[in-house]
Amino acid sequence: MPKTEQVEKAFALAKEIYAEAGVDVEAALTELAKIRLSIHCWQGDDIRGFEIREGGVVAGNTVTGSYPGKATNIGEFRADVEKVLSLLPGHHRLALHAIYLDAKGKVDRDAIAPEHFQSWIDWGREKDVLLDMNQTYFDHPKANSGLTLTHPDPAIRQFWIEHGRATRRVAAAFGAAQKSPSTCNLWIQDGLKDNPADRLAFRQRLVESLDATFSDKFPANQLLDAVEPKLFGIGTETFVPGSHEFYLGYAQSRKIMLTYDNGHFHPTETIADKLSSYFLFNSQLLLHLTRGIRWDSDHILLLGEDVVDMARELVRGGFLSRTFFGTDFFDASVNRLAAWTIGVRSAQKALLIALLEPWQPMRDAENILDYTTRISLMEEAKALPWSAVWDHFCLRQNVPAGGDWLPEVKKYEREVLSRRGR
């Protein structure tokens, strides 16, 4: 039987099964098609970017692997992103970092401006990709101490404040050009390996630096700021000033977004549990979907209960329209386009599973304290034929179903990546 026919047959049956469970498959697919995921640019080149950089810089993120064929100029990079987009159902966003600028000469971080991102704006318009932004507070001589916005030296802090402001101007320019807000996510690597003597001072400096960074006001239809907390990092095992409590308080009091990166918490802590609390007191949220292995290792996102649980909470709570879904992982040990494709498609699958969940009977059981029925329904729901719906969705969106994207990536590797000679 031809593949398309197989997919359509399975879909027809799946639709029937879901209808019997009280689920409207078409409504779920309409919702899924609306979700633009913000694909993180940095999987494409191991967070290198296009900045002209001098030596002697301490790397701020750990990327392991040396898979050949990495993009080293903006043309190659965009070609790779376009290839990945052709393998993903739906329309998406691209999250850039400040170091992905397209400038003629050396431009320091405090001097970046919308003109250095004009070619990205043009590209986004041409490809129907909405752009998001991130400040880059790492991989720079002024960040070699591991401290930026919390550095005791006011001159260092000021440099990074200016970088934050400059990046926000770029993001606002994205928003104005694309007639849809750009998110601008702020994450700093700041922290200490060992016990601080004055925790409070670090956090006071961070508040001041952030307030200065966010002092320029932009309309909400251009720019949406977000701050990303972290429990710990390599070299910052003991203390991170920008902890969850810090940024939750900051975001809430300044009415900006928080970014939940599911790799940034204690391994037994679940983001799924936090979402309903967050949305009771805050209006919008940015997500960084990743997979941590023992630590914030940024492994390629795979379809797992943790991510599905997050999606379930967002669907059940009606929070989808208030959430920006971003991915955040980097693996240089496999084909980088495959890494991107697997991760983003997994996020979409998690959302689909959640959208297809027969939730009402679970809630009804809970309301009469029949937890036996609730747990049984939840477990059985996992086996519903969502994959038949996924394959159909892919074909409807003119992208490969199932694993058919892999031969395309392999072909691209043979014809394009292997000729890059790296």
Ligand code: RNT
């Ligand atoms: C780091 C944060 C942050 C980065 C990117 C590159 O722990 O997750 O989001 O991954 O800014």
Ligand code: ZN
């Ligand atoms: Zn992140």
